[in-house]
Amino acid sequence: xxxxxxxxxxxxxxxxxxxxxxxxxxxxxxxxxxxxxxxxxxxxxxxxxxxxxxxxxxxxxxxxxxxxxxxxxxxxxxxxxxxxxxxxxxxxxxxxxxxxxxxxxxxxxxxxxxxxxxxxxxxxxxxxxxxxxxxxxxxxxxxxxxxxxxx
Amino acid sequence: xxxxxxxxxxxxxxxxxxxxxxxxxxxxxxxxxxxxxxxxxxxxxxxxxxxxxxxxxxxxxxxxxxxxxxxxxxxxxxxxxxxxxxxxxxxxxxxxxxxxxxxxxxxxxxxxxxxxxxxxxxxxxxxxxxxxxxxxxxxxxxxxxxxxxxxxxxxxxxxxxxxxx
Numbered sequence: 001x002x003x004x005x006x007x008x009x010x011x012x013x014x015x016x017x018x019x020x021x022x023x024x025x026x027x028x029x030x031x032x033x034x035x036x037x038x039x040x041x042x043x044x045x046x047x048x049x050x051x052x053x054x055x056x057x058x059x060x061x062x063x064x065x066x067x068x069x070x071x072x073x074x075x076x077x078x079x080x081x082x083x084x085x086x087x088x089x090x091x092x093x094x095x096x097x098x099x100x101x102x103x104x105x106x107x108x109x110x111x112x113x114x115x116x117x118x119x120x121x122x123x124x125x126x127x128x129x130x131x132x133x134x135x136x137x138x139x140x141x142x143x144x145x146x147x148x149x150x151x
Numbered sequence: 152x153x154x155x156x157x158x159x160x161x162x163x164x165x166x167x168x169x170x171x172x173x174x175x176x177x178x179x180x181x182x183x184x185x186x187x188x189x190x191x192x193x194x195x196x197x198x199x200x201x202x203x204x205x206x207x208x209x210x211x212x213x214x215x216x217x218x219x220x221x222x223x224x225x226x227x228x229x230x231x232x233x234x235x236x237x238x239x240x241x242x243x244x245x246x247x248x249x250x251x252x253x254x255x256x257x258x259x260x261x262x263x264x265x266x267x268x269x270x271x272x273x274x275x276x277x278x279x280x281x282x283x284x285x286x287x288x289x290x291x292x293x294x295x296x297x298x299x300x301x302x303x304x305x306x307x308x309x310x311x312x313x314x315x316x
Contacts, residue, residue, distance in 0.1 A: 008303075028177060032182065
């Protein structure tokens with residue numbers, strides 16, 4: 001079998017090597033030159049960072065360092081403020097609301113658990129099977145659509 | 152650009168199997184070359200540089216595009232194919248000898264374009280770009296046995312197409 005594979009490889013290799021280059025479309029050159037001109041006409045701030053003037057690059061780096069410093073200072077200020085009692089009181093209200101929401105969701109979970117135990121197990125298995133069947137059906141439809149579109 | 156555009160376009164077109172995508176990739180390749188114009192202007196290896204760039208850009212494009220559809224594509228392939236293709240060696244030395252050169256070349260290009268991506272891409276990388284099986288498998292991120300099977304299937308499919316009158 002390997003000999004036949006080698007023979008086929010040689011044959012196809014020879015056929016493909018004899019192929020001349022394909023002709024590029026005549027419009028390609030104009031298209032590339034047009035794109036080069038379009039990019040060259042862009043203002044410097046819309047080009048990539050590597051094409052920015054030296055001065056602008058240095059200015060941007062300094063500005064970014066300034067922004068980082070400001071952000072760090074703001075973080076420090078926020079941390080200090082949270083510790084003060086006035087801010088702590090302001091935060092307590094949303095925390096209370098979260099506690100209430102959490103106890104309500106716990107009650108709902110308990111009620112749901114009781115409900116699940118009340119349902120006969122056959123119904124649960126049937127529901128699971130139905131869900132599984134719908135999942136498989138949707139998966140099949142998706143695969144069929146993919147094959148139809150990619151024929 | 153005129154000296155290299157057919158080579159760059161051919162590489163992209165044979166790999167993608169799609170002329171519109173090949174034109175986009177060719178354009179990007181020449182824009183990249185323009186960015187490196189100072190380095191390439193006097194370089195005797197400009198052609199090799201362009202070939203490497205267009206091959207890498209096209210393979211990246213194919214791999215990125217493939218990943219989006221890989222799941223369904225693998226599913227379909229698994230259904231449609233066995234492990235090892237059976238074939239009777241179908242191509243005699245006189246393949247398409249009754250056609251003139253232009254028709255024969257056109258017929259072969261069409262047959263190549265008609266192959267599915269997972270067969271055409273490794274076949275083109277092996278026969279046109281002279282890449283080894285190992286390099287192709289690494290670039291396409293597939294296993295070596297699968298690559299060899301895909302290339303063999305591609306050759307068989309190509310040979311069968313060429314055999315038809």
